[in-house]
Amino acid sequence: MSPSRVVIVGAGQGGLQAAISLRQNGFDGAITLIGAEPGLPYQRPPLSKAYLLDGKAEALTLRPASFFESKQVTYLPDTRMLEIDRGACEVRLDGVGGDRRLGYDHLILATGTRNLRPPIDGLEHAFDLRTLADAGRLREALAAPRRIAVIGGGFIGLEFAAVARKLGHEVRVIEAAPRLMARAVSPAMSRHFEAWHRAQGVALHLGRAAIGVDAAGVALDDGARVEADFVLLAAGVRPNTELAEAAGIETVNGVSVDAQLLTSDPAISALGDCASFPDPRSGAMVRLESVQAATDHARLIAARIAKGACPDYAAVPWFWSDQGDQKLQIAGFAGPAATEEVVADGLVARFDAGGLAAVETVNNARTHMKARRLLAPGGSADLAALKDAIFA
Amino acid sequence: MIKVTYVAHDGTETVIEAEEGTSVMQAAVSNDVEGIVGECGGSMMCATCHCYVDEAWEARTGQRSDDEDEMLEGAASEVTERSRLSCQIKLDPSLDGLVVHLPEEQL
Incomplete structure (x- = not known):
């Protein structure tokens, strides 16, 4: 029996894609899409790239308001999930209209990630780059000449560093690992980008952990200081799995799913950045932070719900990062x-x-x-x- | 505003108006035109905004770049001489009235 009420928690690119694909696959039941942020669902990748330069927020919108009307998708922005009640097949929500409950036949967790807050003193002085609101604040800050320190030499930190440097700011990147993007690329590719960023005039502090942030800059673990009047924290993310865990759903570095992207509860699927899934090539459990994984997961889950069956997940992962x-x-x-x-x-x-x-x-x-x-x-x-x- | 007509694989026409500087992909997505996915948001990382430029407009939309050509190799539908990634066609007044045809599949 196919479910008649699907609730999708998380209105990022994966959550929205699940709604789109459900309708494309002919699903005619009720779809509710729940997002914690205000406004229409938008793309995140440009926030650390084009948006910082052009400020065109409307170009980030993934679908216009008319989509939700014509496809009969109920979109609840500014709404947070408080609890998954698996016994009752309900989620408890807090948003416009206060605390309420919403029933589901199938629940899709697309809760994504949040920024990792490492144990560094004074992090309240640091900016984040995750949401459109964050990126808007960064754009304002970049309007005047700055001495910028970036904590974290991963994709986001380096994409931001490249933009800030291009705009003429002084930029220093602090990375605790001995090389850039260590989790994502080979040592040889790290060296390529290390040389490129240095050639642009970006100072790199590799193998140095930040231990404190204040209004004048960042203190490093070797006693040195990086003077800065603006600090960006880009030290990675952690998956939003607490509510799934509290509901007794299996989680290990993400919400654990099988090759059909089902969690340990067959009425609940998980996708994208918050999901830990079997890598089709190696079988190892992996969690990927990418548009590709989010949207390919969403398509499989939607096809399975609408049609009752589908082949196991087999998509080839791909990633990109534009740095200058x-x-x-x-x-x-x-x-x-x-x-x-x-x-x-x-x-x-x-x-x-x-x-x-x-x-x-x-x-x-x-x-x-x-x-x-x-x-x-x-x-x-x-x-x-x-x-x-x-x-x- | 610049007028663009999207002709779906089944012949359905959708006419929209978009601002100068918008890409043909972005204009489709913003107006909820089915048949253009634009998964990577115009970063030339996917080939899900594939379109066929109408013969009458081919000269004005210009040639596809080498990188665009390579990404089109991953397109789900047949690639022809008139194939473009619609994220790479920026609308300007010379393209007012542009007609593009959409492939059967983007994925």
Whole structure:
């Protein structure tokens, strides 16, 4: 029996995609989409890139208000989930109209992540970059010349650093790991971006942890200080899983789901940044923070709900990061144990026991697309096959 | 405002008006035109805003770039000489009245 009331908690790109795909698959039951932020659902990736430069908030909107009317999707902005009552199949909500309960036949958790707050004194002096409101505050701050410190040398911190530097600000990046983007890319690709950011005049403090923030800057763990009149905290995120956990749903670094993206409760699915799912290639449980995972998860869940069955999740992951004129593209997903093979400048292949795991490229869409095809399900490429495909 | 006509695979026409500087992808998404996905928001990371520029407009929309060409290799539907990623076509007054055709599938 297919469910007649679907509730989606989280109105980011994945949550909205679930609503879109449910209707595209012919689902004719009730859909309620719940978002914690005000306004219409919007894209987050440009917040650390184009939006900081152009300030065009309307270009970020994923669907106009007319979409929700014509597709009969009830959208509740400015609304938070307080509790999942699995026994009653209800969620308790706090928003316009106060505390209330909403029943579901199927619940989709698309709760995303929130910024990690490391144990650093004085973090109230630091800015965040996660929401449109955050990005708006950053744009205002960037209007006057600044000495900027960025805590965290991952995608968000470095994308912001590249924009701020381009606007003429003094920029220093503090990264506790010995290299940039250490969780996401190979050491060789870290070095490529380290050299590029330094060439732009960005100062990098690698292998140094921030221990305190105040109005005059950041204190580092070696006793040094980074003078700054503006500090951005970009030290990663953590998945929003507390309410699922409190409801007795299994969570391990995210809400655990199977290859059908179902949680330990068959009436509840989870998708995107908050979900820990089996990597189709290796079978290992992974949690990815990307538009691709969020939307591909959403499509599978919607098809399963609307049609009753669908093949297991098998999408090839892809990521991108625009840092100035350097477009980093990653096809596939490499675990921490993967080896690296520098094929050419700005082209790194990563391998594990199952063969080719990921390909990292800079300003090289051609190789990126070839890599995505090589990594498609059923494929297993070695270095020779990769080189054949790239240099053919 | 610049007028754009989207012709769906089944022949349904949707006419919208968009501001100068908007991309053909963004104009479709903002007006809830079905058949354009635009998953990456115009970052040329996906090929889900694929369109076929109407023959009469081909000269005015210009050539696709090398990167665009590579991304189109990942398109779900057939790629022809008139295929473009609609995020890469920016509307200006010379494109007022533009007609684009949409593929059967974007994914």
